[in-house]
Amino acid sequence: MNRDLEYFLGSSEREIREEYIRIFKDTKDDPGTAGDEGEENWAQILRDWLPSNFNVRTKGRIMGYDGKKSPQVDIIVLKPEYPNKLLNKKIYLEAGVLAAFECKNTLKSSHINTLFENSKILKSLSVRREGSPYKELHSPIVYGLLAHSHSWKHPNSNPKENIESNIWFNDTNQINHPIEVPDLVCVSDLGIWTTMKSIVQNKISVSYMKRDIATNSEVPNYFPIGSLISALYRKISWEYRNMISMSQYLSSSAIGGHGKGRQRDYPLSIFS
Numbered sequence: 001m002n003r004d005l006e007y008f009l010g011s012s013e014r015e016i017r018e019e020y021i022r023i024f025k026d027t028k029d030d031p032g033t034a035g036d037e038g039e040e041n042w043a044q045i046l047r048d049w050l051p052s053n054f055n056v057r058t059k060g061r062i063m064g065y066d067g068k069k070s071p072q073v074d075i076i077v078l079k080p081e082y083p084n085k086l087l088n089k090k091i092y093l094e095a096g097v098l099a100a101f102e103c104k105n106t107l108k109s110s111h112i113n114t115l116f117e118n119s120k121i122l123k124s125l126s127v128r129r130e131g132s133p134y135k136e137l138h139s140p141i142v143y144g145l146l147a148h149s150h151s152w153k154h155p156n157s158n159p160k161e162n163i164e165s166n167i168w169f170n171d172t173n174q175i176n177h178p179i180e181v182p183d184l185v186c187v188s189d190l191g192i193w194t195t196m197k198s199i200v201q202n203k204i205s206v207s208y209m210k211r212d213i214a215t216n217s218e219v220p221n222y223f224p225i226g227s228l229i230s231a232l233y234r235k236i237s238w239e240y241r242n243m244i245s246m247s248q249y250l251s252s253s254a255i256g257g258h259g260k261g262r263q264r265d266y267p268l269s270i271f272s
């Protein structure tokens with residue numbers, strides 16, 4: 001890994017962990033403010049690492065071309081060409097949205113369930129596209145969950161296994177088409193799970209790739225924030241092509257680390 005890049009990522013990683021310690025102290029007394037502060041932590045991470053001409057807003061709903069709206073989401077990333085007149089409105093036009101995220105200070109199982117429920121709604125707001133396998137398998141909006149930490153802190157708990165089992169349970173019980181799946185779950189002190197879609201041996205495979213300290217033991221100073229930034233550049237660059245060269249640079253720098261995951265297969269007949 002590039003040492004200067006490693007230092008910059010380490011700085012962001014330390015900031016988000018220190019903020020969690022500070023915010024967690026006040027959660028019981030004022031959970032609303034603690035939640036707002038946690039969202040702002042993640043919004044600042046995105047402002048720091050995504051292109052400066054992207055607008056990162058907090059708290060809003062996304063509206064499809066037909067007027068249907070998503071549930072409220074915590075963070076919305078807007079395209080540079082988004083109309084200035086509408087920037088301060090809390091209803092955001094789907095065509096101008098690049099990414100949307102739920103934010104949790106402490107991740108729980110119920111949050112993953114809600115993530116999948118909302119993913120189906122949010123991804124349905126976009127007009128279904130045809131013309132290539134990519135367009136038919138992917139929504140133009142990247143959607144995921146960002147958490148400072150998690151609730152499985154008991155010595156006998158296995159937080160990674162709990163997250164994976166919850167992801168898999170909700171995928172098999174809620175998802176009917178690859179386009180409906182959320183794109184990532186990032187827990188800053190644990191790891192990240194990102195979706196990858198491919199066509200192999202006459203079937204479509206959707207994998208949830210886990211990247212954490214264990215799977216990247218040979219990568220010095222691996223940071224989940226690095227995997228998050230690399231994944232966002234890779235996913236958003238499919239829709240916003242100006243990001244391709246930076247996405248390739250980050251990939252070559254290996255900040256995303258290595259991953260392994262479980263996959264679900266779909267028949268090719270789901271294509272138009």
